[in-house]
Structure formats: structure tokens, C-alpha cells
Amino acid sequence: MSRLNTPSLDDAPAGARGILDTFDAQFGFVPNMFKTIASNPTVLDAVVTLQGTMSRVLDxxxxxxxxxxxxxxxxxxxxxxxxxxxxxxxxxxxxxxxxxxxxxxxxxxxxxxxxxxxxxxxxxxxxxxxxxxxxxxxxxxxxxxxxxxxxxxxxxxxxxxxxxxxxxxxxxxxxxxxxxxx
The missing domain is CATH 1.20.1290.10 (AhpD-like)
Structure with a gap:
């Protein structure tokens, strides 16, 4: 069982909803990792930004x-x-x-x-x-x-x-x- 708060999509902070919607469109669901991180929209943005940036290096x-x-x-x-x-x-x-x-x-x-x-x-x-x-x-x-x-x-x-x-x-x-x- 997750030890940190994992908000439902409806309870996710407004600053995180756009990012979560992107994951939902890509995977057909929002992985629990991103729902949990969404409780802190700044951390979510940092993780997603790093992932996006690093997707441009190496194959x-x-x-x-x-x-x-x-x-x-x-x-x-x-x-x-x-x-x-x-x-x-x-x-x-x-x-x-x-x-x-x-x-x-x-x-x-x-x-x-x-x-x-x-x-x-x-x-x-x-x-x-x-x-x-x-x-x-x-x-x-x-x-x-x-x-x-x-x-x-x-x-x-x-x-x-x-x-x-x-x-x-x-x-x-x-x-x-x-x-x-x-």
C-alpha cells in the first residue's frame, strides 16, 4: 500500500491536471506514480520536464x-x-x-x-x-x-x-x- 497520499484525479491540484490528462491520453490511464507526485505540482513539473528534456538524448x-x-x-x-x-x-x-x-x-x-x-x-x-x-x-x-x-x-x-x-x-x-x- 502506498505510504504517501495519492489523490484521485478529481482531487489532484489544478496545477497538475494538464500533465495528468496528457498521461491519461498517452497510456489510457494515469499511472499511480504520477498521481502521487501530482500532490506537489512543482515536483510533478520537474519530473516531467526532466523526462521530456532527456527524451531528446540518445535513442x-x-x-x-x-x-x-x-x-x-x-x-x-x-x-x-x-x-x-x-x-x-x-x-x-x-x-x-x-x-x-x-x-x-x-x-x-x-x-x-x-x-x-x-x-x-x-x-x-x-x-x-x-x-x-x-x-x-x-x-x-x-x-x-x-x-x-x-x-x-x-x-x-x-x-x-x-x-x-x-x-x-x-x-x-x-x-x-x-x-x-x-
Whole structure:
């Protein structure tokens, strides 16, 4: 059960309604995470603005891979469920690739390197080794792209932390455990 107040759509603050309507139009429902965050329209705006800005860096499958790898490393069941759903239904990722992303890999060697690197960013709290940087560079990522990878990872961590604090009720198909493909 969620530990923070999750207002109904009718009770959401006026400053959040437009954003919530956008999610409803996109998904056919408003995910509980966004309903909860809507209780503070400024935080909702910050999260949505960051997500919108970061949607312009890297390709969608790489961003989804990072989100899945980070959410697995950080143990966020809600984010794993929503990123699995979005990666599959909107992102065109196969069940195998989603499963591999959660394990820090991918069917694509370049995305496998980014998944491993993103998990290292989380597990080392950003104190990645020279070898970690060399591996992601060796996969073809430039320093500006590495900055984008870290920022996408931090974006995922932000929602991981919000959902882990809240223990947000999962209102989308559960991602299952790492031992079983999504």
C-alpha cells in the first residue's frame, strides 16, 4: 500500500491536471506514480520536464535500456513494471532484450555496454572506474553521450527513489523477477 497520499484525479491540484490528462491520453490511464507526485505540482513539473528534456538524448531503446538497468540495480518494482510496459508496448523492445537490460546487458553490444555502465554508475554511486569509462567509450560512446547516459540514469534514480519511498501501488502489469523474462 502506498505510504504517501495519492489523490484521485478529481482531487489532484489544478496545477497538475494538464500533465495528468496528457498521461491519461498517452497510456489510457494515469499511472499511480504520477498521481502521487501530482500532490506537489512543482515536483510533478520537474519530473516531467526532466523526462521530456532527456527524451531528446540518445535513442529510445538506449534510454529504455538504461532505465531498466538502473531500476533493477536500485530494486524499484514500480519502475521495473512501468519501464517494462513502456519498453515493450511503446518502445518496440523484445521480452528478451528487456530481460537482458535488467541484467545489465542487451541483444545489441552497444546497448549492453551502456546497461553495464548504468548499473556501475548506480552501484558505485557515480564513482565508476577508469575501466568502466574505457568500456563504454570502447563501445563507441563519446564523452557528451556519457554525460547523457549518466543523466538518464539519474532521471531513473529520481523516480526509483520516489517510488521506493512511497512503495507505490503497482497499477500496471508487474515486471516479475530477474529470473523470468518480463
Amino acid at each position: 529510445a531503446k538506449t534510454r529504455h535500456t538504461i532505465a531498466l538497468a538502473v531500476s533493477e540495480a536500485n530494486g524499484c518494482g514500480y519502475c521495473l513494471a512501468i519501464h517494462t510496459y513502456v519498453s515493450s508496448e511503446l518502445g518496440g523492445m523484445s521480452s528478451e532484450d528487456i530481460h537482458l537490460a535488467r541484467a545489465g546487458s542487451s541483444v545489441d553490444p552497444k546497448r549492453a555496454a551502456v546497461a553495464r555502465f548504468a548499473q556501475q554508475v548506480v552501484e558505485s554511486r557515480g564513482r565508476v572506474s577508469d575501466a568502466d569509462l574505457a568500456a563504454v567509450r570502447g563501445a563507441g560512446y563519446t564523452d557528451p553521450q556519457i554525460l547523457a547516459i549518466v543523466t538518464v540514469a539519474v532521471q531513473a534514480l529520481l523516480t526509483n527513489f520516489l517510488n521506493n519511498v512511497n512503495q507505490t501501488d503497482i497499477d500496471i502489469p508487474s515486471a516479475g523477477s530477474i529470473g523470468m523474462p518480463g
